[in-house]
Amino acid sequence: MADQLEMIRSFVGHEDNLNMWAKLFISKTGRTVGGWLVDSWSTFGAPYWRPQLHWFDKNKFFQAYIDFDRGEMHRSEDKDIDPKRAAFIRKMVEKWELEWLQDEAK
Numbered sequence: 001m002a003d004q005l006e007m008i009r010s011f012v013g014h015e016d017n018l019n020m021w022a023k024l025f026i027s028k029t030g031r032t033v034g035g036w037l038v039d040s041w042s043t044f045g046a047p048y049w050r051p052q053l054h055w056f057d058k059n060k061f062f063q064a065y066i067d068f069d070r071g072e073m074h075r076s077e078d079k080d081i082d083p084k085r086a087a088f089i090r091k092m093v094e095k096w097e098l099e100w101l102q103d104e105a106k
Contacts, residue, residue, distance in 0.1 A: 005034040011096040017042050018049070018088050024100060036093055037064060037073075040085055047084055054078060056089060 005025040012021045022038040035057035042049040055062040055075045062075035 004028040009100055013092055017045050019043060020089065020092050022093065022096060033097065038089055040089055049085060056093060061086060
């Protein structure tokens with residue numbers, strides 16, 4: 001049986017002209033991080049990223065496609081992700097995950 005995930009928190013942030021929002025999902029069974037649904041893009045200059053939706057899980061990136069009619073997400077591993085985009089996503093997710101863990105410890 002597949003692990004059930006629950007969205008528990010949303011984040012929005014930017015660094016220079018790079019932007020991102022993310023939703024943190026945790027495992028309902030183990031209360032551990034299940035993954036992140038993220039969208040990243042750039043504004044007003046290089047690297048000229050268009051918005052792109054990814055599922056980020058255990059250091060792997062998956063292109064995410066949401067089927068709103070069925071309420072499902074389909075994903076396939078993104079082996080061609082721009083290394084700069086991947087580094088930006090990792091950096092922001094690490095920051096937000098630490099923030100979430102600190103809030104949980106309160």
